[in-house]
Amino acid sequence: MDWDxxxxxxxxxxxxxxxxxxxxxxxxxxxxxxxxxxxxHGDVLMVGAFIGWGVLGWLGGAxxxxxxxxxxxxxxxxxxxxxxxxLGVAIExxxxxxxxxxxxIAPLISALGVSFFIQNxxxxxxxxxxxxxxxxxxxxxxxxxxxxxxxxWILRVxxxxxxxxxxxxxxxxxxxxxxxxxxxATAFDREAAAMMGIDVDRVIVKTFFIGSALAGAAGVLxxxxxxxxxxxxxxxxxxxxxxAAVVGGIGSIPGAMFGGLFIGLAEAFxxxxxEDFTRGRLGSAFSDLVVFxxxxxxxxxxxxxxxxxxxxxxx
Amino acid sequence: xxxxxxxxALAVLASAAVVTAAVAKPSATATPAQVAxxxxxxxxxxxxxxxxxxxxxxxxxxxxxxxVQKYNKENxxxxxxxxxxxxxxxxxxxxxxxxxxxxxxxxxxxxGSESQAVRVTGNxxxxxxxxxxxxxxxxxxxxxxRPYRSFFRVVPNDGVQGPQILNxxxxxxxxxxxxxxxxxxxxxxxxxxxxxxxxxxxxxxxxRESVSADDTDxxxxxxxxxxxxxxxxxxxxxxxxxxxxxxxxxxxxxxxTVFGTDGAYSPSQFKPRNGHVSIFAPDLHFDPKxxxxxxxxxxFVKKDTSGAFGPATYQAGWVxxxxxxxxxxxxxxxxxxxxxxxxxxxxxxxxxxPTRFDAKGDLRGGGQFTIYRITNGKYSPVR
Numbered sequence: 098m099d100w101d102x103x104x105x106x107x108x109x110x111x112x113x114x115x116x117x118x119x120x121x122x123x124x125x126x127x128x129x130x131x132x133x134x135x136x137x138h139g140d141v142l143m144v145g146a147f148i149g150w151g152v153l154g155w156l157g158g159a160x161x162x163x164x165x166x167x168x169x170x171x172x173x174x175x176x177x178x179x180x181x182x183x184l185g186v187a188i189e190x191x192x193x194x195x196x197x198x199x200x201x202i203a204p205l206i207s208a209l210g211v212s213f214f215i216q217n218x219x220x221x222x223x224x225x226x227x228x229x230x231x232x233x234x235x236x237x238x239x240x241x242x243x244x245x246x247x248x249x250w251i252l253r254v255x256x257x258x259x260x261x262x263x264x265x266x267x268x269x270x271x272x273x274x275x276x277x278x279x280x281x282a283t284a285f286d287r288e289a290a291a292m293m294g295i296d297v298d299r300v301i302v303k304t305f306f307i308g309s310a311l312a313g314a315a316g317v318l319x320x321x322x323x324x325x326x327x328x329x330x331x332x333x334x335x336x337x338x339x340x341a342a343v344v345g346g347i348g349s350i351p352g353a354m355f356g357g358l359f360i361g362l363a364e365a366f367x368x369x370x371x372e373d374f375t376r377g378r379l380g381s382a383f384s385d386l387v388v389f390x391x392x393x394x395x396x397x398x399x400x401x402x403x404x405x406x407x408x409x410x411x412x
Numbered sequence: 413x414x415x416x417x418x419x420x421a422l423a424v425l426a427s428a429a430v431v432t433a434a435v436a437k438p439s440a441t442a443t444p445a446q447v448a449x450x451x452x453x454x455x456x457x458x459x460x461x462x463x464x465x466x467x468x469x470x471x472x473x474x475x476x477x478x479x480v481q482k483y484n485k486e487n488x489x490x491x492x493x494x495x496x497x498x499x500x501x502x503x504x505x506x507x508x509x510x511x512x513x514x515x516x517x518x519x520x521x522x523x524g525s526e527s528q529a530v531r532v533t534g535n536x537x538x539x540x541x542x543x544x545x546x547x548x549x550x551x552x553x554x555x556x557x558r559p560y561r562s563f564f565r566v567v568p569n570d571g572v573q574g575p576q577i578l579n580x581x582x583x584x585x586x587x588x589x590x591x592x593x594x595x596x597x598x599x600x601x602x603x604x605x606x607x608x609x610x611x612x613x614x615x616x617x618x619x620r621e622s623v624s625a626d627d628t629d630x631x632x633x634x635x636x637x638x639x640x641x642x643x644x645x646x647x648x649x650x651x652x653x654x655x656x657x658x659x660x661x662x663x664x665x666x667x668x669t670v671f672g673t674d675g676a677y678s679p680s681q682f683k684p685r686n687g688h689v690s691i692f693a694p695d696l697h698f699d700p701k702x703x704x705x706x707x708x709x710x711x712f713v714k715k716d717t718s719g720a721f722g723p724a725t726y727q728a729g730w731v732x733x734x735x736x737x738x739x740x741x742x743x744x745x746x747x748x749x750x751x752x753x754x755x756x757x758x759x760x761x762x763x764x765x766p767t768r769f770d771a772k773g774d775l776r777g778g779g780q781f782t783i784y785r786i787t788n789g790k791y792s793p794v795r
Binding site: 102106110226227233319324329333372381 | 621
């Protein structure tokens with residue numbers, strides 16, 4: 098057993114999984130309340146990555162930042178969260194709210210349209226060139242934890258810690274606050290919640306704001322730890338985030354967190370071991386095959402996901 | 413029956429006469445004004461101006477613009493450029509190729525910059541008799557068996573690059589364990605396979621890995637790189653990807669260095685602490701004899717961030733413009749004539765020996781790739 102490799106794959110899987118978990122949370126929150134698949138969610142992450150890149154450039158760039166590195170990262174994440182939060186609210190207001198009473202296929206198509214709209218808007222604004230955060234100039238890759246087989250760049254720790262903090266924060270918000278109670282009530286029965294005096298529209302807007310803000314933060318974290326960003330990056334992260342939400346149980350917040358980490362680890366392990374397990378027949382190029390095979394298996398064997406509850410209807 | 417045969421023969425003769433009249437040059441020599449009018453045509457550019465390899469296309473178009481301006485000034489011609497952005501996507505390249513082919517003002521295409529663009533447009537350009545001269549498409553199969561008769565390239569192909577890299581890796585770097593990574597595209601797969609085969613034949617232990625051209629994280633691939641691996645050869649068209657790979661190797665404490673193939677050549681984007689990269693044309697910035705042309709280019713652009721991609725495309729443009737100008741000696745020209753003249757041309761070159769093509773459209777004599785060592789992000793030629 099190559100322990101160095103195993104440890105490293107766990108680190109990689111957790112980093113990637115943290116990002117997927119943040120995306121999955123947004124999917125789950127919106128689905129929980131509106132029963133809508135917000136297919137534009139991955140593109141919100143992409144916008145967040147570009148906002149972070151803009152803030153980085155505005156504050157002097159990675160090579161010569163005009164503020165302390167920690168402050169720079171905090172500002173990048175915060176501005177991206179606020180920007181993406183408002184983007185999410187705008188998407189809800191103009192693309193989904195008018196279709197709230199339409200057949201379920203209509204908002205789904207609208208979501209696809211929004212996804213293409215965002216992607217092409219960024220293409221128009223920034224061009225299709227890959228942009229780089231060059232975070233290695235902010236913090237050298239050798240700065241971090243180096244302990245036996247464990248080599249972790251400090252920015253990976255930042256990504257994991259901030260994703261965990263956001264997930265815990267969201268969990269507290271949903272379970273311990275008035276807004277969280279309103280969100281749960283709306284998710285349980287929108288009409289009953291309205292009759293109880295809950296401003297459902299307001300709750301939905303806040304849900305979109307929070308979910309999109311998390312995606313914005315995820316975008317910055319991706320840029321920081323993996324370096325490159327581009328206008329179509331949202332598709333891949335959106336797809337993996339959606340998979341994570343389904344595996345964890347769409348609509349469930351702990352499910353989204355678990356699903357994200359599970360998919361991240363599955364992806365890392367499949368890249369690392371697929372060749373060994375298939376005796377060289379399949380290479381690392383087929384890692385996505387494993388990820389989506391997991392999705393198919395879950396859909397067949399446990400469609401409600403790990404933390405989800407079966408949809409029981411009274412007759 | 414006999415009358416019919418005579419009629420057919422006469423018709424064939426008449427057609428041949430018409431075609432000959434159309435193609436053959438009258439003996440008259442055009443005045444400078446007629447040449448200027450005749451060369452009031454366009455060169456099409458087919459390359460990735462945006463997308464993952466946008467850096468490459470931007471450099472090429474910048475040098476091509478410089479070349480067109482310089483050629484017009486020196487020769488009294490009036491060439492213009494029509495830009496076509498492939499975004500490094502084959503379907504987009506075909507759409508752009510169709511637009512260029514249907515534009516009657518376009519008499520030659522500079523590109524495709526990437527091999528996959530040549531593959532999807534090669535037959536189209538052949539059908540429309542449009543000479544396409546590339547300054548960077550290096551895949552061997554583009555000329556093997558002459559599949560696209562109007563395609564030419566001013567740079568050596570991967571049949572030269574593969575052996576050079578494997579010789580350098582095994583002999584100069586004395587590597588015993590190598591990982592070769594492809595990016596699952598038409599450019600990198602054959603090149604990576606050729607390097608893998610060659611290294612194994614030399615007794616080097618080689619593992620193969622694959623990434624997608626869109627991937628931005630290689631940390632799990634890097635986890636597969638053993639501590640005994642000396643070199644990771646990355647066949648990619650995305651310089652930022654090669655840079656990320658190099659950073660992630662360092663992050664995981666791996667001592668292997670990255671050897672990037674020509675697509676990774678970018679002093680501004682691929683800046684490993686320690687690595688190598690090969691390229692099909694010398695980077696003129698390292699050649700004192702090229703100081704004049706580099707100086708002229710720097711006057712033309714505000715900021716020179718170019719490497720080796722631009723000058724080769726400048727050369728491709730120069731070949732095409734020289735052929736069109738020659739074709740305009742009688743005051744008129746067409747695509748068939750231009751393609752014919754490109755095929756037989758000998759054009760002085762800024763990147764090496766005069767450019768002449770063999771029967772397949774390759775550089776006569778094969779040419780050589782140049783290998784650069786990169787230390788702390790700084791490039792220096794090795795051979």
